[in-house]
Amino acid sequence: MSAVHEVTLRAATPDDASVVAELHADSWRRHYRGAYADAYLDGDVAAERWRVWSERLTAAAGASTTIVAERAGDLVGFAHVIFDHQPEWGALLDNLHVRWDVKRAGLGTVLMAQVARAVLDRPAPTGLYLWVLEQNAAAQAFYDSRGGRRRERALTEPPGGDPNRLNGDPAKLRYWWPDPSPLLLDNR
Ligand SMILES: CC(C)(COP(=O)(O)OP(=O)(O)OC[C@H]1O[C@@H](n2cnc3c(N)ncnc32)[C@H](O)[C@@H]1OP(=O)(O)O)[C@@H](O)C(=O)NCCC(=O)NCCS
Numbered sequence: 218m219s220a221v222h223e224v225t226l227r228a229a230t231p232d233d234a235s236v237v238a239e240l241h242a243d244s245w246r247r248h249y250r251g252a253y254a255d256a257y258l259d260g261d262v263a264a265e266r267w268r269v270w271s272e273r274l275t276a277a278a279g280a281s282t283t284i285v286a287e288r289a290g291d292l293v294g295f296a297h298v299i300f301d302h303q304p305e306w307g308a309l310l311d312n313l314h315v316r317w318d319v320k321r322a323g324l325g326t327v328l329m330a331q332v333a334r335a336v337l338d339r340p341a342p343t344g345l346y347l348w349v350l351e352q353n354a355a356a357q358a359f360y361d362s363r364g365g366r367r368r369e370r371a372l373t374e375p376p377g378g379d380p381n382r383l384n385g386d387p388a389k390l391r392y393w394w395p396d397p398s399p400l401l402l403d404n405r
Contacts, residue, residue: 252387307343
């Protein structure tokens, strides 16, 4: 990607379900192998993600939001945040994915800034937290660079509640921003 300024951000609509599901499945295949079962990643994942995103993007607005990033009309990243998720931790950044060929160009940083803006624009702003797979050292380096505080370790829940979709008992780590303001960027 030549520059993040060529990227536009907007709220997702139900029409985005297919492309978001496709990027999500591709990203899981590339980055979650080992923790997620090969049979799931090489089989059901695209259809299962499509069901999840179709449901999410048609749900009534308000409790969550999905931000999509596009360049020349193509989806290059997305973030999904659920507001007021846990009283102690605040909003849950449930998914953040940047297309594999545009990683490390600042887009994750821009998407996190937009998520922070959405949380801080709420009538009662909260903190922001997320879970990252313990094996996903690259994403942890990103969250460390964004000032996230690493908290406890827990076992990962399988996608869709099906334990066959995991390899054993992979762990995840909680990252937390008690105040999301430092994630904001001047120009967004
Ligand atoms: C993790 C992710 C969202 C980060 O987005 P990104 O656009 O690649 O990250 P940015 O370019 O904004 O990175 C900002 C800073 O984070 C750190 N960082 C990002 N990726 C890193 C990596 N692979 N290794 C080490 N540090 C990294 C660097 O400090 C980087 O700044 P620099 O490039 O000037 O050194 C993206 O790489 C991604 O989608 N990964 C695959 C899916 C995933 O793991 N999602 C997270 C699930 S919890």
